[in-house]
Amino acid sequence: MTDDSRESPPIRLRDITLTLGGRVILENLNLELPAGKVTAVMGPSGAGKTTVLRLVTGQLKPDAGEVWIGDDRVDQLDARALNRLRRRMGVLLQNGALLTDLTCFDNVALPLREHTDLPESLIRRLVLLKLQTVGLRGAAKMYPRELSGGMNRRVATARAMALDPDVMLYDEPFAGLDPISLGVSLRLIRDISQALDTTSVVITHDVGEVRHFADHCCIISDRKIVAQGPPDELAGSDHALVQQFLKGLADGPVPFHYPAPGLAEDLLEPRQ
Amino acid sequence: MSDPGAKGPALLSPLRELGRAVLFLATALAHMRLTRLQIAETLRQIYFAGVRSLVIIVTCGFFVGLVLTLQTYDTLTRFGAGDAVSTVLALSLFRELGPVLTAILFAGRAGTSITAEIGLMRATEQLDALELMAIDPLERIVQPRLIGGLIAVPALVLVFNMTALLGGVVFAVALMGVDPGTFWGNMQNTVELGRDFGHGMLKAVAFGAIAAWLAVYHGWSARPTSEGVALATTQTVITTAIAVLILDFVLSAFML
């Protein structure tokens, strides 16, 4: 892999429109994820955050618009080129998605064994170093089912970084973690971003922690980006949805009530 | 699979499913690399599919041999042809019961296991993770299981036939007092290596291919939920049984 431009690439989504299962998920969406920085992608459930991730990885193709990672136009790559691109990306899926029939060691070693010709002794050292970064070198011989969910994710992070990627994508890395594990994850994301000089994208709900790890934020709602900028800038925004989201208000642009006929009618008349 | 209420679509839906399954098989076998990793993984799958099925195959084989000999001997002695029992046993086993029963037992034991495994991998995003690491899940997960099943089933058929014959020997010779020389001698005189045994093994290979293919297909196309996986495992058993029995008839007709 003699790629000379091994600096982290910026990620751009331009005029993206995407329909899935008859529903328009994203419409004319524009998003800039700056190079070398950690960006948090936030928004209400079902807004399309994971969809954005899938566009960046090339798992989904937009109906209209362009997806760029650096100089590569992701949505138009053929299978080979897409594979080459993916080797420069590390993806952490929710729950880690480690292969259950392999040990933690073998899981982290998998991309190294598949995509490099390095001798086993060197791979061994690399794997142990990666596991050391996430604090789980001692668990190398254990199987994923023997570890907690948080530890699974850490091993999966080590696996995602195995090939020293330029881009790191995290799909809801903080979901369901206790405060300590949460702190660990935050630290890891920042450390990796700095050590490997990656462009990092973190899909998250965790508004409270955002300012601790993100250089840049954006909020997706209603098929578009409703706000973009550094965390402090967002906090000062007077957009109704941004305020509801950041403050966790029960009712607002995202309604509390599921659509239903009027209450008085429902109570007075027998339901058919 | 298909909605039993609808008439028109009910015929098309299984056809479409069959088409999908065939396309899946073609794609899965498309790029085969002979690397050490692949061979090691295939051996592992032979272990899981074959070795783990041994218990049920040996047990069922033995009792099938025992009961088949019991029934045949009882019937044949009414015609004074008790000595033919070994021939009837061997012919029924080699040509029909060995391959068919082994394939169906395999589907129940190893086939469902494979289906559930792949279905769960999909549900827990492991297959997605592989794709995102630029590793082809068809190559890494599906191929070894396909080839493993293809090798394991004929091997299991051989073991089934052998244990069933032993079951027959136990009944006929040990219990009924049939002379062992007559038992084996009659069998050797009538059972042809190429025709009876060979054709049976051909069936075994064909059925192995079907069982392995359907097991991985149903796992791969399962909906990524617990109900989806459960449904997929039952479909593996049902479709394998039906396919094997239909193919059995077709092959038998051709081979005779």
Place this chain on the structure above:
Amino acid sequence: MKSSHQIELTAGLFLLLAVAALIFLAVQATDRGVVADGGYQVTAHFTNIGGLKTRAKVTMGGVTIGTVESIGLNLETFEAEVVLQIADRYSDLPEDTSASILTSGILGDQYVGLEPGGSPEPLRDGDRIMLTNSAVVLEQLISRYLFNTENEEE
């Protein structure tokens, strides 16, 4: 969970077991393809082959040495032409060997029994057996018997 060494070992043993089963079955439970080792063909013409079928045995002195390969009808002589496939190891049969269609047991299957002649010349691939005895057809036997007894009574 077993180590990969153990798994590979067990898988290897399993395949070994399968091969052992194959050998056992092939040797112990089949005819080992007695006539599968090639062979040569000779023809024999019969006026009546009775119930002889293809794949029926060809024996000499009670020992199976081949099978009936095919049965046809010669449209000029209206005789049945039977092609016999004989295993290579029985290749020195005298060329005046005779062939008869016999029944095994009383109601058994029919087979071709060969009786050796005395000629020093051997039968070769493509030769024809000249001396043949057709099958005994039960109805003809009975009607001949009846006819003869009728004659005697007169």
